[in-house]
Amino acid sequence: MSNISKKNKGYFSEEIVKNYYINNGFKFIEQNFTVKGGELDLIFSKVGSLKFIEVKNIDGINDLFDYITKKKLNFLIKTINIYLYKFDITNIDYSLDVVFVKKNEIYEIYDNIGI
Incomplete structure (x- = not known):
């Protein structure tokens, strides 16, 4: 088992994803926007739109949708709405x-989910 903590592994994964989006023309806005009950890992802008990113570090693959439950998706949407309001x-x-x-590599991207 790795000596890297889950939190550090998460931040490292976020950096990988952050660099990917920057290299694909997105402007980095914010990382780890946190409110009671939710967090947005990464926020970017591009041509008058915003992109919110949830980063999941995984070891095995079953059904990727199992990682984003309806409850988790609702928390993410609530947090996005708080961000927009704030x-x-x-x-x-x-x-x-x-x-x-x-x-340490992007395995898959689910684009534009649940909103």
Whole structure:
């Protein structure tokens, strides 16, 4: 078993994903926006839209949708709405991606889910 803590592994995975989106033309806005009951791992903008990213570090693969339960998705949507309200963001397109990282590489991206 690795000596890397789960939290550090999560931050490392977020950095991998952050670099991927930056390299694909997105502007980095914020990391680990946290409110009571929720957290947004990464937030980016591109051409007048926002992209919220949930990063999941995985070891094995069964059904990737098992990692994002309906309850988790509801917390993410609630947190996105709080973010938009807090910064008075209206009339903008936004989406939520879930990015799975396995063995320090992006394994799969679920683009624009649940919103």
